[in-house]
Amino acid sequence: MAARIKNMTDGKPASLILAFAMPLMVGNVFQQLYTVVDTMVVGKALGVTALAAIGAADWLNWLMLGIIQGITQGFGILMAQEFGAGRHEDLRKTIGCSLSLSLLSSVLLLGAGQLIVRPVLGLLQTPPEIIDNAILYLRIMYLGVPVVMAYNLFATVLRSLGDGKTPLHAMIVAAVVNIILDLFFVIVLGFGIAGAAVATLIAQLVSSLFCLYHIRKIEFLALSPSDFSLQDHRPAKLLMLGSPMAFQNAIISIGGMIVQFVVNGFGVIFIAGFTATNKLYGVLEVAATSYGYSMVTYTGQNLGAGKAERIRKGTRAAILISLVTSSLIAAVMLLGGKAILSCFISGTPEEFEQTLQIAYYYLSIMSIFLPVLYILHITRSTIQGMGNTVLPMVSGIAEFIMRAMTAILLPMLIGSTGIFYAEIMAWLGADLILICSYFSVVRKMEKLIATNTTPAEHT
Numbered sequence: 001m002a003a004r005i006k007n008m009t010d011g012k013p014a015s016l017i018l019a020f021a022m023p024l025m026v027g028n029v030f031q032q033l034y035t036v037v038d039t040m041v042v043g044k045a046l047g048v049t050a051l052a053a054i055g056a057a058d059w060l061n062w063l064m065l066g067i068i069q070g071i072t073q074g075f076g077i078l079m080a081q082e083f084g085a086g087r088h089e090d091l092r093k094t095i096g097c098s099l100s101l102s103l104l105s106s107v108l109l110l111g112a113g114q115l116i117v118r119p120v121l122g123l124l125q126t127p128p129e130i131i132d133n134a135i136l137y138l139r140i141m142y143l144g145v146p147v148v149m150a151y152n153l154f155a156t157v158l159r160s161l162g163d164g165k166t167p168l169h170a171m172i173v174a175a176v177v178n179i180i181l182d183l184f185f186v187i188v189l190g191f192g193i194a195g196a197a198v199a200t201l202i203a204q205l206v207s208s209l210f211c212l213y214h215i216r217k218i219e220f221l222a223l224s225p226s227d228f229s230l231q232d233h234r235p236a237k238l239l240m241l242g243s244p245m246a247f248q249n250a251i252i253s254i255g256g257m258i259v260q261f262v263v264n265g266f267g268v269i270f271i272a273g274f275t276a277t278n279k280l281y282g283v284l285e286v287a288a289t290s291y292g293y294s295m296v297t298y299t300g301q302n303l304g305a306g307k308a309e310r311i312r313k314g315t316r317a318a319i320l321i322s323l324v325t326s327s328l329i330a331a332v333m334l335l336g337g338k339a340i341l342s343c344f345i346s347g348t349p350e351e352f353e354q355t356l357q358i359a360y361y362y363l364s365i366m367s368i369f370l371p372v373l374y375i376l377h378i379t380r381s382t383i384q385g386m387g388n389t390v391l392p393m394v395s396g397i398a399e400f401i402m403r404a405m406t407a408i409l410l411p412m413l414i415g416s417t418g419i420f421y422a423e424i425m426a427w428l429g430a431d432l433i434l435i436c437s438y439f440s441v442v443r444k445m446e447k448l449i450a451t452n453t454t455p456a457e458h459t
Helices: 013-046 048-084 088-123 128-143 145-160 165-188 192-215 234-264 268-284 286-304 308-342 349-368 370-385 390-414 416-450
Strands: none
Touching: 013 048, 013 165, 013 192, 013 286, 013 308, 048 088, 048 128, 048 145, 048 192, 048 234, 048 268, 048 286, 048 370, 088 128, 088 145, 088 234, 128 192, 128 268, 145 165, 145 192, 145 286, 165 192, 234 268, 234 390, 234 416, 268 286, 268 308, 268 349, 286 308, 286 370, 308 349, 308 370, 308 416, 349 370, 349 416, 370 390, 370 416, 390 416
16 A cells, blocks of 8 residues: 555656546546436436436536535645655644544535525526426435545545545446446436436445545554544644635536526526536546646645745646647547537437537537646646645636626627637636736745745645
8 A cells, every 4th residue: 555655755747747647537537437427327318308407406516516625625735745744643633633524514514405405496497397306316416425525535635645546446446336326226227317316426435435445554544533633723724725625616616507597598408418518527627637636736745845846847747738638638529529429418309419519519619728727727736735725716716707707698699609608718717817826826935945934834
């Protein structure tokens, strides 16, 4: 197990970032299979209406997931810094405190999720023919909040130590479980949308237990009861890191709900086409997410070690790698997008063709502007790795404003296809803030290190 732990404070930045990101990338591909397989099985087995129901639930589902990921990723920043500095005792206390805070958070989020499902879907004017299935899907997914929280925290612990392989193996196992259960619950047993939701949660449980098993094998992470304490300064420090990231993801999701509100007004066929492409969103950004995780760990460890120049070198290398990657993914989607989207769509020949045209038009627009999204992930993650989660939160607010304004105003000017540019404008708005913020934060960090101040103390 120790061989999987990677110290990223020595060696070529580009090689380290790629070596760390590659297993995460493969793992994220398998994680996307959750969403893709759910969509394919539901779309093909249950039809356009069921596909639209999952689409109507998308942003509420991502709202919860985004909050969970923001909390746990924020906790991981301090873990990476303490590991990079070699402070194993502090690392154990941080992990124990993170477990306690995550448990409390998951209980609160579970209750809040069940309360908001019906009112919010009603507020979004979800069409009557799909709202019941959307509510059912979300209620089941929200019941699994503690499981989702557990997986994200355990994976964060491993990534903060430079271990990208164990989360990869967890995702491979979970993806296989999810595919088998999807087919069994939806097609064999006829459980419909509920079956797809339950299959996803069981797969998440498997992945969380897999990660926990491997964490327990790391000797210097053996926790004592006192490590779970919430009495010292640590809970406040962790919440100061995690809360802005959770808020950032939440407000981005709320912007997505505004987009969904506008989309809902264009009818079930449009919703289904929009949903088909949205389900590929995760595939489009799968490498960006992986590079982002890599940069949080790389930056956090090098900050803890006081190596500022390596952070600059790593950021330049990551941006170059991300531009090449995003261009390749965009080319694949532009050339083979229709064939891929066809796997999600069923119905009469007329319904199929209309839905496919809507989906491919949206996919083409996102693919062309994909490098903008990749720069967003690299700069945001680097800033977060330096312990600043407030400026990325501000960029999330910019995303929200740009996404919401574009979604509301542009369709009035050019029709329904105007909604497809909401994501692009959101990415551009965030990039403007993040690129300027990056240079400011790096300069401040270099001054702190030059004065021999412990960087992690200023997180």
